[in-house]
Amino acid sequence: MFEQLQDHLAIGTILFLGWEILALFTIVNIIMKARSAAGAWGWSMAVIALPFFAVPLYWILGRHRFVGYVEKLREAQKSNERIIREVQETLAPHFATLNPEQFRYAGVLERLSERRFTKGNGVCLLINGEDTFAAIFAAIREAKKYILIQSFIVEDDKLGNELRGLLEQRSRAGIRIYFIYDEIGSHKIGRRYVRSLRESGVEIHDFHSTQGPSNRFQINFRNHRKIIVVDGRVGFVGGHNIGDEYLGQSRRFGAWRDTHVRLIGPSVLSLQIIFLGDYYWAARQVPDLDWTQVSDPDGSGCGDGEAVVLTLPTGPIERIEGGTIFFLNAITRAKRRIWIATPYFVTDESIRSALQMAALRGVEVRIMIPDKPDKILPWLATFSFLGEMDAAGVEVWRYQGGFMHQKVMLVDDAMAAVGTANLDNRSMRLNFEVSAVVLDSLFVESVEAMLREDFSQCRRANESEYLSRPLWFRLGVRLARLASPVL
Numbered sequence: 001m002f003e004q005l006q007d008h009l010a011i012g013t014i015l016f017l018g019w020e021i022l023a024l025f026t027i028v029n030i031i032m033k034a035r036s037a038a039g040a041w042g043w044s045m046a047v048i049a050l051p052f053f054a055v056p057l058y059w060i061l062g063r064h065r066f067v068g069y070v071e072k073l074r075e076a077q078k079s080n081e082r083i084i085r086e087v088q089e090t091l092a093p094h095f096a097t098l099n100p101e102q103f104r105y106a107g108v109l110e111r112l113s114e115r116r117f118t119k120g121n122g123v124c125l126l127i128n129g130e131d132t133f134a135a136i137f138a139a140i141r142e143a144k145k146y147i148l149i150q151s152f153i154v155e156d157d158k159l160g161n162e163l164r165g166l167l168e169q170r171s172r173a174g175i176r177i178y179f180i181y182d183e184i185g186s187h188k189i190g191r192r193y194v195r196s197l198r199e200s201g202v203e204i205h206d207f208h209s210t211q212g213p214s215n216r217f218q219i220n221f222r223n224h225r226k227i228i229v230v231d232g233r234v235g236f237v238g239g240h241n242i243g244d245e246y247l248g249q250s251r252r253f254g255a256w257r258d259t260h261v262r263l264i265g266p267s268v269l270s271l272q273i274i275f276l277g278d279y280y281w282a283a284r285q286v287p288d289l290d291w292t293q294v295s296d297p298d299g300s301g302c303g304d305g306e307a308v309v310l311t312l313p314t315g316p317i318e319r320i321e322g323g324t325i326f327f328l329n330a331i332t333r334a335k336r337r338i339w340i341a342t343p344y345f346v347t348d349e350s351i352r353s354a355l356q357m358a359a360l361r362g363v364e365v366r367i368m369i370p371d372k373p374d375k376i377l378p379w380l381a382t383f384s385f386l387g388e389m390d391a392a393g394v395e396v397w398r399y400q401g402g403f404m405h406q407k408v409m410l411v412d413d414a415m416a417a418v419g420t421a422n423l424d425n426r427s428m429r430l431n432f433e434v435s436a437v438v439l440d441s442l443f444v445e446s447v448e449a450m451l452r453e454d455f456s457q458c459r460r461a462n463e464s465e466y467l468s469r470p471l472w473f474r475l476g477v478r479l480a481r482l483a484s485p486v487l
Contacts, residue, residue, distance in 0.1 A: 023051040026058055033064075061220050064429055066209070066316040069281055076280045086291040087269065094118045094266035094294060096308045102439050105415045106310065108329050109437060112322055113312050121265035121307040122297030123436065123443050125418070127450060129247035132240050132260040133159065139230045140166055145290060146176040148229040148275045152185040152222065152420070155243030156193045163242055164193060168200035179204040180275075180282045182223045185241070205282040221316055224420050224431040226260075227275050233295040235268040236260055237311070237436050238418050239406045248402065253374065255402025257454065259341075261418045261436050264297040267309035274313045274434055307440035314421065315432035323421055323428035326435070328354055330411050337364040339451050341408040342423035344378040345369050345385065345396070346484045351423070352385060356392035364395075367423070368451070368458060370405075371398035378424060380480035387463035397458035404454070407435075408447065415439055416447040425484055 030043045046054035077084060096119040098107055110116055126132040140147055147170065154160055171177050179197065181189065183206035197204045207223040228236040238260030240246045248256040263271065272289060280286060297305035314322035331338055331354040338358060345367055359365040367389070373379030382396075389396055409417040419435025421427040438444070466477060 023047050023055050026055050030058065063218065063220065064316060065319075066218060066221050066432075068211075069277075069315075069317045072281055072284075073277050076277075076286055080286050083286070083291060087273065090292055090294060091116070091118065091266055091269060094120055098308070098439075101414065102308065105333050105411060106329075106437060106439060109310055109312055109326070112320065112325055113310070113314075115270060115310060115312070117308050117310045117437075117439065118266035118270065119308050120294075120297065120305065121263060121267045121309040122302030122305045123264075123267075123307045123309060123438050123440065124262050124302035125443075125446050125450060126236075126238065126260040126262055128258060129240060129256060132236070132238065132258070133247065135260075135262055136228055136236055137163075137166060139228070139234050139236070140170060143170060143175050143230045145231045146178070146287070147231075148227065148272065148279075148287075148289075149177070149179045150181070150223075150225050150227040150275055150278060151242050152182045152224045152226060153241035153243060154181045154186045154189050154193075155241075155245075156188065156190045157244045158249075159244050159247060160189075160193070160242050164197060167197060167202055171197075171201040176287070177202045178275075178279055178287050180207055180223075180279055182207050183209070184219065184222055185224070203283065203285075203287075205279075207278065207282050220430060222426070222431045223278060224427065225274070225278065225313075225434045226420055227271060227434060229268060229272045229275060232269055232272055232290040232293060233264070235263040235271040235311075237263070237271060237420070237434055239420060246405075253372070253403040257399060257402055257404040257406060259406040259408050259418055259450070261438075262302055263309065263311075263436060264295050264302055265305070265307075265309070266294045267311055267436070268295065270309075270311040271434070274311060277313075278432065303440060303442045303446075307438055307443055309439075310437045312417075312419070312435045312437050313433070314428075314435075316430055321429055323431075323433060324348075324350065326421065327351055327409075327423065327428070330409055330415070330417070331355055331358050331365075334358055334363045334365075334411050336412045337366070337410070338412075339364075339366045339368070339408075339410040339455075340423055341368040341404065341406045341451060341454065343370055343374070343403075343405045343407075344382075344422045344424040344426075346378050346381045346424040346426075347385075348425055348428075348484075351428075352388065355389065355394050359393035365393070366395045366397060366455070368397045368399055368404065368454060369461075370403050371400050371459070372403055374403060374405075377480045377483060380477050381484050383466040383469075383477045384481040386461055386466055390462050396461040397455060398461050399454060399458050401454075401457040408451065410444065410447050410451060413441065413444055413448075416444045418447075
């Protein structure tokens with residue numbers, strides 16, 4: 001008995017020492033790679049105090065750079081130099097030279113993304129699910145060569161199966177279809193759904209964030225992009241995922257407020273490039289796509305066909321936090337107004353300070369958020385920011401007409417953006433996102449009219465909504481704020 005006890009104690013001691021060594025290695029990793037001193041101190045103290053809990057939590061949630069993507073992208077570029085030349089030759093005549101005013105608002109975005117704004121685009125708003133999916137399905141039916149589809153969420157429901165049936169029909173008719181989805185966002189999709197598409201010839205893959213021996217813990221990253229491209233001639237990007245709730249048919253949410261855009265012109269090829277990078281990561285294949293044609297936007301029904309557009313990808317693959325720079329640039333450049341519609345308002349101090357500074361220098365700063373939550377923690381965390389926003393004159397408005405999921409930004413009369421990026425830390429640091437940034441007076445006017453209608457269905461929020469709540473609620477708000485870096 002005594003010998004058995006000694007054996008158990010020896011094994012326990014070895015395991016404890018092994019875990020302490022792992023904890024020490026974790027602290028070294030934290031110190032070397034943390035984005036901020038506060039983050040390094042926070043994680044280090046957690047590992048010291050609760051090593052058995054904090055060590056695995058850090059390796060799952062603490063990483064802020066997605067490993068391997070850039071290297072694989074360079075690998076694809078090196079082996080496909082012909083495609084790169086075709087893209088450059090096709091797009092070069094359509095690159096826009098920004099005038100001084102346009103450069104003031106958006107010049108930094110070209111440096112950030114290493115991409116150029118293109119001129120001669122048709123851009124039109126698609127407001128809510130019926131208009132969005134009607135336009136998408138019409139484009140899919142008219143496809144002549146191929147269809148590219150990317151979505152964060154794909155549901156195995158009525159809309160999801162309507163799309164599946166249409167894709168299978170088009171695939172059997174000889175149209176090549178390439179489909180990628182996020183495995184976490186689409187965890188309910190089911191094997192039957194995927195198998196049915198594959199049997200019809202559709203090339204469908206999950207994004208597979210965790211592929212590779214060094215990436216097994218990358219489950220905290222998400223590919224949040226929603227992209228559809230048909231024949232390289234028409235593209236779609238915005239807030240809608242694929243599911244019945246995006247048509248306002250959810251019992252839980254009812255009406256669903258969302259926004260997409262339809263693109264015609266050279267910006268579609270830029271969107272196609274973004275898809276291709278994600279597809280290569282997921283499938284290690286480079287589809288045979290058309291890079292030599294640019295659609296004529298005249299007669300497309302999307303503005304005057306003269307819009308200057310940048311399809312802006314951001315994500316956790318570079319040292320610069322592109323999502324943060326995207327929002328900071330817009331906030332600091334605004335002279336008269338900046339309106340942002342976002343389902344989640346959970347930001348870091350730099351964004352909150354920029355919003356406050358803009359309001360204090362006389363800019364009309366409006367943030368539109370939902371009144372009803374779809375995720376409880378981000379909704380709770382938002383209450384903690386109301387006091388400091390209200391004190392500086394930043395207006396926070398709660399949308400009353402259903403659940404508001406759109407990601408839209410309007411800056412003065414100069415720039416508007418529609419895409420997938422939320423005003424939260426996850427979109428700025430952990431998610432792959434994409435936005436259509438548009439410099440065009442007609443499009444800006446249409447976005448302004450849309451948002452004015454939305455604001456008419458909002459109520460102004462203030463700090464009293466937090467202070468009037470019971471202690472248990474306020475404690476929950478503060479705890480949710482502590483978790484804001486990963487919400």
